[in-house]
Amino acid sequence: MDFSRHEHDVLIIGSGGAGLRAAIEASAAGASVGLVCKSLLGKAHTVMAEGGMAAALANVDERDGWAVHFADTMRGGQYLNNWKMAEIHAKESPDRVRELEEWGAVFDRTKDGRILQRNFGGHAHPRLAHVGDRTGLEMIRTLQDHGVHQGFDDYQECTVTRLLKDGDRVVGAFGYDRESGQFRVFHAGAVILATGGLGRAFKITSNSWECTGDGHSLGYHAGAELIDMEFIQFHPTGMVWPPSVRGILVTEGVRGEGGALTNSEGRRFMYDDIPPLYTNQTADTPEEGWRYVVGDRDARRPAELLTRDHVARCILREVKEGRGSPHGGVFLDIAWIKDRIPNGAEHIKKKLPAMYHQFKALADIDITEEPMEVGPTTHYVMGGLRVDADTQMCTVAGLYAAGECAAGLHGANRLGGNSLSDLIVFGQRAGEHAASYADEHGRGTLEDSQIEAAHREAMAPLERQDQTDGAGPYGVQFELQDMMQEKVGIIREEGTLSEAVEEIAALARRADLIGVIGDRKFNPGWHTTLDLRHLLSNSEACARAALERKESRGAHSRIDFPDKDKEWGGFTVVLKRGSGGGMEVRRDPLPPVREDLQKIIEEQS
Amino acid sequence: MATATFKIWRGDADGGELKEYTTELTEGMVVLDAVHQIQAEQAHDMAVRWNCKAGKCGSCSAEVNGQPKLMCMTRMGDLPTDRPITVEPLKAFPLMKDLVTDVSWNYEVKKRIRPFKPRRPDFEDGSWEMHQSDVDRVQEFRKCIECYLCQDVCHVLREHHMHDEFVGPRFFVHNAALEMHPLDTEDRREDLRTSQGIGLCNITKCCTKVCPEGITITDNAIIPLKERIVDQAYDPVRKLIQLVTGR
Ligand SMILES: Cc1cc2nc3c(=O)[nH]c(=O)nc-3n(C[C@H](O)[C@H](O)[C@H](O)COP(=O)(O)OP(=O)(O)OC[C@H]3O[C@@H](n4cnc5c(N)ncnc54)[C@H](O)[C@@H]3O)c2cc1C
Ligand code: SF4
Ligand code: SF4
Ligand code: FES
DSSP states (O other), rough: EEEEEEEEEEEEEEOOOHHHHHHHHHHHHOEEEEEOOSSSSSSEEEEEEEHHHEEESSSSTTOOOOOHHHHHHHTTTOSSSSSHHHHHHHHHHHHHHHHHHTTTOOOOOOOTBBEEEEOOOTTOOOOOOOOOTTTHHHHHHHHHHTTTTTTTHHHEEEEEEEEEETEEEEEEEEEETTTOOOEEEEEEEEEEEOOOGGGGGGBBBOOOOOOHHHHHHHHHHHHHOOEEEOOOOEEEEEEEGGGTTOBBBBHHHHHHHHOEEOOOOOOOOGGGOOOOGGGGGGGHHHEEEEHHTTTTTTSSSOOSOHHHHHHHHHHHHHHHHHOTTTSSEEEEEEEGGGGSTTTHHHHHHOOOOOHHHHHHHHHHHOTTSOEEEEEEEEEEOEEEEEOOOOOOOOOSSSSOOOOEEEEEETTTSTTTTTTHHHHHHHHHHHHHHHHHHHHHHHOOOHHHHHHHHHHHHHHHHHHHHOOOOOOOHHHHHHHHHHHHHHSSSSEHHHHHHHHHHHHHHHHHHHHOOOOSOOSSTOOOHHHHHHHHHHHOOOHHHHHHHHHHOOBBTBBEEESSSSSOOGGGGGEEEEEEEOOOOEEEEEEEEEOOOHHHHHHHHHOOO | OEEEEEEEEETTTTTTEEEEEEEEEOOTOBHHHHHHHHHEEEEEEOOOOSSSSSSSOOOOOETTTTHHHHHHHBBBGOOOOOSOOEEOOSSSSEEETEEEEHHHHHHHHHHSSSSOOOOSSSTTTTTOOHHHHHHHHHHTTTOOOOOOHHOOOOOOOOTTTOOOTOOOHHHHHHHHHTTTTTBBBBOOOOHTTTTTTTOOOOOOOOOHHOOTTTOOOIIIIIHHOOOOOOHHHHHHHHHHHHHHHHH
């Protein structure tokens, strides 16, 4: 066995917003920190975030405050959220955003020189601090440029394949360098998972190749519990044409700036179906909606800014009923605002430069002149590792999770902008608490047998070069993605979900036989084979949780149970690896919301 | 079905060659799609970097028909397909494998640049007053996605290999973003002049031409930095003010 060995107090897996923020905090606490990521530093998925980060700074509307943000987050999550996380998030996000400014971030400004905030779906007031439509780049670059001076070690283009344990406690991780194929063993007092989402389990997605949900699966196989895995967010507006760009995100910021969703008849169809939870807050007419966009404080939000789950379903309905656009989506029109404001075309380019560029370059469409064609795309996973609200510790000792791979804050549906703020609020907390855990408990013992098992597992595909499954790793992956899209997608039902569970098992058996050609040096075939295990494990978790929840709520829609069920509103679906190795599904009752917070929810409805 | 032929560089630091692959084209395809298709169907072990496939992360830089490009933003429809399309790795950095180069030098350079140092906050909550007109210029520089295409075309790095004396256009942009940040109090002019070698830039503007983010690297970043350095070195009045104010 050849490997290099690294000792750290805190090992952080993932260098998106959550991992970087955790690394900065743990370093500040005096811990020796290792930061591992699959890509180069600064390229993590966070870089793609567009619209902004939600924080009740109240710079644009002084009626905003943490209580309103808290209530919005809970309503958006259909009250399945971990209310304690929602409270912490609403209270701490303004400080975390201001801290980014202290580290060099340059947000767009209000007229009086403060951080500008924009409208987004489900937020009662303009709340998203942003930089045009490249907010994620601003966040990651700020954290990266500040972070590299804080003294942590980074291991770029290194993929972790397994967590290493000492009895019931996680004490390290095993991984390989993408370039050389060299193995690395990390021994650490505490490990933080900050590995992001799992959109790559589906065919149409806004997520990059990295988003195979490695942290979800690494944690699960180390014994940690997953919750809310039935809740996958399908963003209503992804590109649909041309085929090669299908799924690429069109930011909600377009609708925040006044973008109208129309069908083939030219109708603003979102105004036809406003859910009861939101009637008080939603405009009756497009006219009122426009007044809201331009800052009329008596007007209510345009129907296009209803929550993502709802908008995605409405788009699907229009397409299904034959009122879609030529390539199977609907129209998103921002050009129409030119009739309403002077210099409209310039305004659009200034506010949505990346969208302008993206459509121009990839689809030959000038969004200041023509409508875009859009349709739902797999975007975000609300489900993930179950964590303690204060410390972000998973249900396994020594293991922490933050960012998209952790669950709880968003409940059944995430509000746009609440992820970027989630990363910095809970990244900070995870860093702080992991460092103090490591300080208190030392590094534990790392047995050779743990390392050997991880080594065997990673080498296996290369050692069966001769028994290649006809389809190879890519073939199995494509089959899985097609199947998940069809059977565990936006609309679900008992029969197809059960089939999905069986098909995943069959694909997993095939994946176990895949052999790959070539050696360990930058071998994407090998990487894909190893990632496939995570995709399969996560797909199984999604399908089983979706099968379990017999109601429709938030991002989870069942044809056979089309309504919200009061009783189900009191349960979380939990997944855990059983002693026999199979996946066990369980329902846990939600703890009652603290009284003062319940009062806030009622006051804000 | 239309097809296209590619010549893709395969090999590592010890040597390699352009290998020919033919693949099917679909509407709207970009070069990165074609490379991935070839990888999935014909060359499982071909190394290529990418992340976002939307021009946002700066991972997929390569030389397409000799031009430095983001592969994910280069449409097949814009390239002639009557002859093979060559795809090669960046030339200004050491080759690792196939289309992947070792760009770690860039990370080391950045670490050497003095970090952001803000003045004291204007308000009690730790924030500042800054107006949009004060930050427009800096925001242009902060659009940089670190694709290093500008580094690749700059002759000082590409042909003269002066990586020890010269930080390259990307890091002049970075310096400019810091130096022109309304809150910053650090002074990087001396470093720029000495260890970062800004004097070696002879304003050929090749870097500006290839920047996928449209940053006007030379006119807006490099030239103003050069002017500041000249001011610093030769302006006695400025020197006096600096002495008195400590800035
Ligand atoms: C196009 C797009 C736009 C978005 N816009 C917004 C927005 O405007 N506002 C908002 O709030 N949210 C937005 N989101 C969501 C948000 O960007 C993500 O949820 C968030 O960035 C996730 O951050 P993270 O730190 O959890 O993980 P990521 O940024 O995904 O980073 C994961 C890290 O983990 C590493 N990693 C993964 N697996 C391994 C492994 N096995 N070994 C080692 N390293 C590993 C990766 O290399 C990477 O460094 C958007 C998402 C997309 C796709
Ligand atoms: S302008 Fe200067 S930095 Fe840019 S390519 Fe020419 S010499 Fe290099
Ligand atoms: S300045 Fe432009 S070309 Fe240079 S690294 Fe940044 S984005 Fe790329
Ligand atoms: S893949 Fe991100 S810029 Fe091309």
